[in-house]
Amino acid sequence: MGQTCERSSLACVAVSSKEIRIGLLGFGNVGSALAGQIVSRSEAIAERTGISLSISRVAVRDVARKRPGLDKRRATDDPAAVVASPNVDVVVELMGGIEPAKTLILSALRNGKPVITGNKELIAAHGAELFAAADRAGVDLLFEAAVAGGIPLIRPLRESLIGERIHRVLGIVNGTTNFILTKMAEQGQDYTEALAEAQALGYAEADPTADVGGHDAASKAAIIATMAFGQQVTAKDVPREGIDLVSAADVSFAKELGHVIKLLAVAEDHDGELTVRVYPAMIPLTHPLASVRQAFNAVFVEGEDVGRLMFYGRGAGGGPTASAVLGDVIDASTNLLQGSHASIGALGKMRKLPESALRSSFYLNLEVTDQPGVLAAVATVFAKHLVSIESMEQAGLGGNARIVFITHECNESDMKRCLSDLRKLKAVKRIVSTLRVIEDR
């Protein structure tokens, strides 16, 4: 905007020039990709929107390190100075982590500077506080890049679907685990093998816990649920199960049963009460999510009137994520120049569905003794706990005899009691695995 501007109100809107100067916090994969995109596109963007973008200041940890694409004269190791700089109109936070990112973002907002962030951890933990700060300041806090990388998802949820009554969102929101599960399904690899390949290709970290344990997906699930249902859901509210217990045998049974296993972020509304969870689940091959392969992400939305929607694309990587940041930067700049801003709207406290009301279909894989009467014994336990069977398959013989079931929807608490009783049966040597099953309704 080419002028210093204390914006505690909307008074300072009528700027004459349309130059927008970005202060960038962090210059890793995404930051450097963003810088490249701005260099190569700024002319086309100015032609279309009338906004001339430039990066005026960049905060990095180590100023001495050489970084291609970064003009050293713009670099500093003091992110607070970038936020406070009179030469910065819009702040892009790509440092990650809770602090100092949170303090920096709040400071930028208080100074009337819109903030764009890709920080899922921060938004999933302190979203409500940050959204309120942005509303008070009358500027944008945008975070399209925080969920599902380059896929436009947050904007459709917060704008296009804000009037829709959303029943359920199912998301493949972690590319690493989807890559691993794809390898297991298509090449018969076991979990350890597929993980090692993902690590070799740079899809998985040396310590893969955040991905395979479902932590990353839980943050994204919290953000998606907050947007979709207008309630404050944090990562802590999201119970999670990872994919580390999914075996090659489960994957192969899934295939036989016409399903595929995916790690899902599941957010459901039951008359205003929510369940938000992350777990590996079987999906029928006919479901659009089933064909989401490799490191791709997709988010499937079921709405009262809009019906079934799916958003598909690259959930990670510098280019796609920076593309999402760039869209937000242009949007925030337009709003800043108009003196308007986008609001998440009023968020209610999260109302959790009581655990006793949770319902699911299940896949059960039981190792059993190879004797007459086994099925009768197992079926009696199912019946006692009101669990009814949709399909069954027997496999193996002798010491390796298996029975695999898919159940109809039942109370999860009934299933817990059912599993506990099954463990007591002499005929059942081991409950090898249980997975939830998503019905294609």
Added chain:
Amino acid sequence: MGQTCERSSLACVAVSSKEIRIGLLGFGNVGSALAGQIVSRSEAIAERTGISLSISRVAVRDVARKRPGLDKRRATDDPAAVVASPNVDVVVELMGGIEPAKTLILSALRNGKPVITGNKELIAAHGAELFAAADRAGVDLLFEAAVAGGIPLIRPLRESLIGERIHRVLGIVNGTTNFILTKMAEQGQDYTEALAEAQALGYAEADPTADVGGHDAASKAAIIATMAFGQQVTAKDVPREGIDLVSAADVSFAKELGHVIKLLAVAEDHDGELTVRVYPAMIPLTHPLASVRQAFNAVFVEGEDVGRLMFYGRGAGGGPTASAVLGDVIDASTNLLQGSHASIGALGKMRKLPESALRSSFYLNLEVTDQPGVLAAVATVFAKHLVSIESMEQAGLGGNARIVFITHECNESDMKRCLSDLRKLKAVKRIVSTLRVIEDR
């Protein structure tokens, strides 16, 4: 807004109440679904956004006709009166057609009233003029419902991806033809049979020309291309081929070759020069668009940095389309109350790629004489015109001998000359069909 307001400038923004009164033009499928959604959701919407929506006036053709959900006291047969009414803040146009819709929309915009429309025909013909009028008035003209029904597509294109360099958009944007092609592919029906079933189920009109001839898809292709590339593309700029010549044999060959046939809206950018067309094409089964079945729509976007994106959902029907309208209504209301508005941005004139530069892969189905030397003769013609073969399949014998080819990408003009020479061969009895092939790149 609860007050009469001549808004030629932004002066009249600081309204105290957040009531937004909608004037609805048309009360068919979509209009009545919208009315139902507003009744059932207005409280939830007000809670989240602070905006209280109501429908204050409705223009219908025949006021005497009973319509469930329509309060007769709000109805009139004079749409201009609805637009001019001091009790209408936002106009929703669902009449369709060019006139009087265009005049009514321009009049609403001039009076500072945002307009939401689902009128693809109008936007595809006169979009640039209407967008300019909205910009001059400083209010919104939103049209999410005009393309791909309930799928959030226009908003992601105009906001999320405005900084992205989009290379190509492939869209399944007509549910009727996708339903027919799905029936042909999955149940072996021929075109006439599948069309009859679509008509019986209400997916196709008695006169199906607009759908099966690609007219509907061409309007949507023009709008998509305008949004994606920032150039003024109208329906007239979009050559189209329909699906009426697609035969059961083509569908069955496609399957054998690992493909499926879809009617596509194809918009491509070649260094600033555009090709925008509608044609039936073969898509490899591995492509995400291949699994879009029945009456569903999907739009596949290939961007320089964002990579591959897909937006999937219901492209028609009262509920989904009204859901898109409702999202726009809330967005426009928010902007109206803030005195801001969304702009398409500056649109350049369309720069068409010269026909001589068009390139495609092709599927050719030739009826040939069952004699030695046929393949040699055909292959010689291909070679002469620089068309190289990717795969070939022979089928049938005697009077029904066929050769089916898929070519590598070649100049379309070379293919035209090649086909003309093939027709002259004694060995070639008939060119049964030609289809373009989309490569999964």
